[in-house]
Amino acid sequence: MPAVALPEAYLEHPQNPEHGDYASSFPLKLARASGANPMNIAEDIMRLMTLAPEIDSIVSAPPGFINFTLKSNWLTNQVESIRQAGDAYGNIDLGRGSRVQVEFVSVNPTGPLHVGHGRGAVLGSTLSNVLSASGYKVAKEYYINDAGSQIDAFYHSLYGRYQQCLGIEAEIPADGYLGSYMIDLAKEVITEEGDRFLTLPEGEAVLQLGRLGLDKMIRQIEKDLESLGVSFDVWFSEQSLYQKGQYQTVMSLLRQRGYIAKKEDATWFVSTALGEDKDNVVVRGDGSPTYFAADIAYHYNKFLERQFDRVINIWGADHQGHVSRMKAVVAALGISPERLEVIISQMVTLRRGDDVVRISKRSGDIITLRELVEEVGKDACRFFFLSRSANSQMDFDLELAKKESADNPVYYVQYAHARIASILRLAQERGIDYRDGDVSLVTTAPELILIRKLLLLPELVETVARSLEPHHLTYYAQDLATVFHSFYKECRVISQDEALTKARLKLVEAARIVLAKTLYLMGMTAPEKM
RNA sequence: GUCCCUGUAGCUCAGUGGAUAGAGCGGCUGCCUUCUAAGCAGAAGGUCGUGAGUUCGACUCUCACCAGGGACGCCA
Structure with a gap:
């Protein structure tokens, strides 16, 4: 046989059980390199092999496979091994105790979770379970966007509804949250706190009322996720990145490394220096940091402060464009970008039979995650969400999940x-x-x-x-x-x-x-x- | 226009470069005296979007097109 570079040898499970428990196409691969007949190669290899005790037989099969069959008494003995392992059966040591963070859901706490969020939630919690079983130390985390312009809009919307519910003429900002849940939230506050916010100066009232409402919203999200069997180890506040200095630290670090530039009043992260299509604003002309800036600080915290070995983020399809610039950030921080893995969960279309149910925060007919869980049940929800690969869009047919539950x-x-x-x-x-x-x-x-x-x-x-x-x-x-x-x-x-x-x-x-x-x-x- | 995801049975979707491409649902044919019939067994159903290329071998890799969805903001 001529001396050639060895191709990678691996085993697979043949789909046809007549071909044994394991098969290798190694002879076929070797045939390419050596030019010899694959069946002859198979025979030669088989002659040189010493069989492991659990193997009953090996045979060659055209066009050049080697098939392995397990001994049936070895198989039956595995029943004892499984019983002995008990709940630990299936656990492996792939992770060797390394630390992985799974960040998922992380929905703006400005409204209730909808169906699509449920998909990310189930993906993240299941993945966390599997990684734990694989020998990783897993931290599940929810990033709370409790800063920024969306929160301002939420605060002002709630204040507007609060006034309206107390019979005062008030407007909801044009970019505000118009859903009926905001009215419910305002009423809840009135029941608990009365009209006391009316006596405060407007700025103070918006802030205090807003914080109260935000807190209620977050607790509601937590409850909804719980009903889906999803829990978190850490609820991480975006605000805290400004209060505890990560934002300031990472910005000066990036500035030192030459990734920060001033253009047209704004401050930019120069991601083009890392092969990106365009740069991105981190500080607006008015001096306020963008969402991207906060996320940079957050990933600085994940990798450099908390030192996770791997970070997995699960994002919705609308964040696809964010992936490559986030990896660029990680690279700019001197971290190998492979340590950041982003799973994009594609959109969920909700249907009742043939009718598509629109999911819109603006209109009144949103189906919330809570309604879905109540209607379909936790286990069925989880199974349906899990049964499609994350990068396929999926149809969730309520009628089917409910009516034909048997x-x-x-x-x-x-x-x-x-x-x-x-x-x-x-x-x-x-x-x-x-x-x-x-x-x-x-x-x-x-x-x-x-x-x-x-x-x-x-x-x-x-x-x-x-x-x-x-x-x-x-x-x-x-x-x-x-x-x-x-x-x-x-x-x-x-x-x-x-x-x-x-x-x-x-x-x-x-x-x-x-x-x-x-x-x-x-x-x-x-x-x-x- | 650029980038990302998807295109496989009537429908919803799996499918590690390998042997005859699979499952569930729907439709068809059988099976309850015995531990749960929410079950089992069987048959039917396919130009794997289209066209090239790489390879001994392509649903799988590359390129080009077509179709659907998403993103391209000093929103998050």
């Missing part, structure tokens, strides 16, 4: 768990102690197919952690439920055959562990009964 994939998956629980319950009622069960008695095709599926969980966790694509979880959950249902149909678990009963109970318990873990990672409940 055919909903989420119930299909949860039903499998309830069935498992039911079997284990019966075993307990009958006092069957299966701890001495012999798993080697598990030999039929549906049983081995189930075991093979259970063994994919650690790989799945790794795939999701590497790709940051949690949607794979939903497909795995459905596959797992399918093979379990099939097993259930074919294999009677609790029967007259005591030894086989015990062996199968062990397998069922392992299946429960894996299905429950998958549901846990997705932030869903694993019901004992349905």
